[in-house]
Amino acid sequence: MSQRVDRIVERIRAIPEGFVRTYGDIDPRAPRLVGLVLSESHDPDLPWQRVVRADGSLAKGDEQRRLLLREGVPMRGERVDLREARFPPEL
């Protein structure tokens, strides 16, 4: 796989429990690729539920919502409260 994909996987792995990051935080130039990687990966150690859209909405609906609530991620309705739960993007 490309090193770009490796970087994406690394960054997803690095998201701590109770926090989330957006597709754009993980790869600003290719957010859609982030989604593709997640959809293809079957790795149980990849915390896929911690990757959300830029507005806090969830790509995987209810299941994702349950998992996030279970690890204490603050929600506002159907979306994650990013002001509280966003893990800082690297500069």
Add this chain to the structure above:
DNA sequence: CGGATGACGCAGT
């Protein structure tokens, strides 16, 4: 070598 396609982002309306 185009063209379409995704767990998307952003600006404009």
Add this chain to the structure above:
DNA sequence: TACTGCGCCATCC
């Protein structure tokens, strides 16, 4: 807030 259009990058055809 919702919807639209266009940009983005690796892949697949």
